[in-house]
Amino acid sequence: MRWWMLAGTALLASQVAAQEAAPPRAAKKPFQVTSPNGxxxxxxxxxxxxxxxxxxxxxxxxxxxxxxxxxxxxxxxxxxxxxxxxxxHIKQDDSSVPYPKKGWWYGQRFATGADYPLIERRRGSADAPAVIMFDQPAMAKGKSFFALSDWSVSPDNRLVAWAEDTVGRRQYVLRAKDLATGRVFDDVVSNVEPNVVWADDNRTLFYVAKDPVTLRGYRVMAHSLGTPVSADRLVYEEKDDTFSMSVGRTTDDRYVCITVSSTVSDEQRCAPAAAPTSFAVIAPRAREFRYGADHQGGRWIIRTNRGARNYKLVTLADADAAKGVAGWRDLTPASETVFIEGFKPFAGFVAIDQREGGNRMIRLLTGAGRSIPVKADEPAYRMALSVNEEPGTPWVRYTYGSLVTPTTTYEVNATTGERRTLKVTPVPGxxxxxxxxxxxxxxxxxxxxxxxxxxxxxxxxxxxxxxxxxxxxxxxxxxxxxxxxxxxxxxxxxxxxxxxxxxxxxxxxxxxxxxxxxxxxxxxxxxxxxxxxxxxxxxxxxxxxxxxxxxxxxxxxxxxxxxxxxxxxxxxxxxxxxxxxxxxxxxxxxxxxxxxxxxxxxxxxxxxxxxxxxxxxxxxxxxxxxxxxxxxxxxxxxxxxxxxxxxxxxxxxxxxxxxxxxxxxxxxxxxxxxxxxxxxxxxxxxxxxxxxxxxxxxxxx
CATH class of the missing domain: 3.40.50.1820 (Alpha/Beta hydrolase fold, catalytic domain)
Structure with missing residues (x-):
């Protein structure tokens, strides 16, 4: 008998009593599940x-x-x-790599022994004094469950809105507060998706309301801070219950966009963030037609499966927006071996998140059409675009990891090819x-x-x-x-x-x-x-x-x-x-x-x-x-x-x-x-x- 067949015998005596305990038996109560097919x-x-x-x-x-x-x-x-x-094997007082956005550096930091991190920001520099935005350990205190999901800072950097769940059923509550004073607004919007976006007026919040029974996000609503929730404006309602929905802003912050998606179809409608009242459809939905659009540098960049089962990128110039799909121009070719997972537009180039041979990798596509792959040294690995909130930089942040290499955050310069290591996730011992x-x-x-x-x-x-x-x-x-x-x-x-x-x-x-x-x-x-x-x-x-x-x-x-x-x-x-x-x-x-x-x-x-x-x-x-x-x-x-x-x-x-x-x-x-x-x-x-x-x-x- 091999050693491993005997390895568990030391537990035998202590397990006998437990094994003799009878397992619970649920009662049987006859019931018929009916359907059109029997x-x-x-x-x-x-x-x-x-x-x-x-x-x-x-x-x-x-x-x-x-x-x-x-x-x-x-x-x-x-x-x-x-x-x-x-x-x-975890560094208990670990912190994330801070990222810049509109003059502030954002990140999170765990304290030793804490279940939840502090979310904080620093003005002007990653080394400036930290301002705590969310003290999650304090927010979670006394709660059997706590999840702070999406949060969004207003365009003028003064306010923050967030979605939290204290039950675990993903029926989030939307709230907002003043970052300078810490004052939490009385506004409370219940049963929403963890998805919140500001308009440029720094008062209007777009959110996705859920059906109270099916929990399907089916309405995009606009809430004005300081007003009753009952007065919230319906922006868009999706009647087709096979679609889910989300709301977001484009990379250049010019547009607020509503995206509805099913397994085989997408439809996106966008409005200027300065006056988000009239939403125009990028391309009408059709079965087996999927796409997602972002805006940067006077053009739309769109990931689509139109004529490309593994997806490709196309562009639509602002001047051609009225042409719809007829105005789309290929940015990458269709491929049978390369699957485009996602992308991020920058000024003068696009970072592409793709898959090939079972691995996920990054490549950079320059304005001159040159494709630059980011190299890896292991047979099985994962790269992914990280947080990139400054499209004007030549530096692209991404993460790399494998089953033996801890997740490492890099940034690579799209112009020079230089690569810098920002952080290797510490794994003590x-x-x-x-x-x-x-x-x-x-x-x-x-x-x-x-x-x-x-x-x-x-x-x-x-x-x-x-x-x-x-x-x-x-x-x-x-x-x-x-x-x-x-x-x-x-x-x-x-x-x-x-x-x-x-x-x-x-x-x-x-x-x-x-x-x-x-x-x-x-x-x-x-x-x-x-x-x-x-x-x-x-x-x-x-x-x-x-x-x-x-x-x-x-x-x-x-x-x-x-x-x-x-x-x-x-x-x-x-x-x-x-x-x-x-x-x-x-x-x-x-x-x-x-x-x-x-x-x-x-x-x-x-x-x-x-x-x-x-x-x-x-x-x-x-x-x-x-x-x-x-x-x-x-x-x-x-x-x-x-x-x-x-x-x-x-x-x-x-x-x-x-x-x-x-x-x-x-x-x-x-x-x-x-x-x-x-x-x-x-x-x-x-x-x-x-x-x-x-x-x-x-x-x-």
Missing amino acids: ARADDYYWLRDDTRKNPEILAYLKAENAYADARLAALKPLEAKLYAEAVG YDPASYVTERVWATARDGTRVPVSLVYRKGVARDGTAPLFQYAYGSYGISSDPSVDPGRIPMLDRGVVYAIAHIRGGQEMGRGWYDDGHLLNKKNSFTDFIDVTRYLVARKYAAKGRVAAMGGSAGGLLMGGVANMAPQDYKVIVAQVPFVDVVTTMLDASIPLTTFEYDEWGNPAQKPYYDYMLSYSPYDNVSAKTYPALYVGTGLWDSQVQYYEPAKWVAKLRELKTDTNPLLFRVNMEAGHGGKSGRFERMKQNAEWQAFVLSQLGVAN
Whole structure:
């Protein structure tokens, strides 16, 4: 028997009592979920309570927490050690790189032991005395949850408006204050998106109001400071409930723009910030037509998929604005291998954020048409444009990182090519030279080559005995980029190989990568993940019986699908806030986000989508068989994936699974989609599931 098969035996005696405790069993109450394509029995539908007040449901959720506490009690010493090690890898009194904007330098600074940073600014120089704009530790005091999201300083630098959430349901409250006196205005606007923009009059605030039921941002309103909220002016209302919306200002600050977006369509309308009353549409919406426009130097620069599946940049001169799309002129060519993620216009050049070969990188496009790539020295890495609020400078700020290189902020001169290091994120007790990163390509069952980013500690033998922790997301075109995570280092130091599977459904390999992993191609995400696991085991990066998998939200759907399709390939699975009741949720337009996502998952009112979604929905496909050990997490106030989805899934798993492997359900009763707020609280939550995973992999000691 190998050493790792015995590693967990020291815990056995202390776990026996907990294992003998019976897990909670949710009652079965017959219910039929109806649809245009038939009805389905759902005996756990009753676990849904939109008020979060039903005593029977709350009692069940608390019982699950108590059971998780009992099963995890023996792991508390390991959990504490993992937490201490993770905290030891962060510089507690760290600060961000300050950035200039309109004569002030802005940044944030953590105090030792603080969960939240101070947000401050300095006049004229990064070395000037700090003026605290937001004392977040004080603002969060006494609150079980706190999130300060978007904030915006008025054009005259005197006032600041911000959006905060003290529940975790992403129903933000908009407020404003005088930065010189600290006086907070009486104005309070509730149930808004975390998105606020000033007009040039320094009194008018644009915000996006949410529907109180679906939580969809559907109206742009204008609020004048000092006036009743009831008098706020409706600027624009989006009637199509498949679109979300946002409001912002262009790089040159000349325009206020309203953007409405769906999975396959965009529409942007802008008005002069000096008189933002009449908003003109840049280009009318059309299905499969996406774009986003910014303004700088007397022209619009637009990222679009028009004639370019992987997007290209076009320009529209102010003089040609009335021509609309007919006035667009190509700035970059269409490409089958380069995917344009974003851009930032400067005076005389454009910085482009793009993807190629599975990596995210930066290139500079000069006014003379010269393309200058920013170089990297590792096989798997991530570059991204940083905060660039001064378009008149030749210096472009960007960040670089990999699975072994801590995030580093650079600035590069577009004229001379000179590069300066502004900051390397400190990671105490960590030596990058002690770790190895690789980029490998796993062949999926249909022949597609899937990129995989790997990191492990030097000395870990590639002999088929190591434990593996594999992560992926793979939805919405969101890519999973490599970076150093202080909370991951304790696992690496215990010999765990960490892998990011860049599966279809993201956009690591371009828009086609996304198209091949959503709607009627969604199962490719699941099979890609499984095939990556089998590739890594076959290549002896890991032992067959020592594989852990993790995903959250739509990545939790991935975990549910993988657990049903290939439970034998995984020893333990972590599913955080998992979207697992796909068909029932997508049939209910009153649930937040449902209508936005018909073009992501499909509309189950249409039979082809109904049948396909039903064939992979994790909740609907639970069956009587052996499942891996499972750790499932949720937040009672989650507005993105409602708590009752994982609650129903866990209840059905408890009913049907035939194994004795642990199934733990951690319900955060005071948080939403992202878990508890505060950096240390999050690390504590992570240490719990990490201890569970390591114990299952046989590396707890």
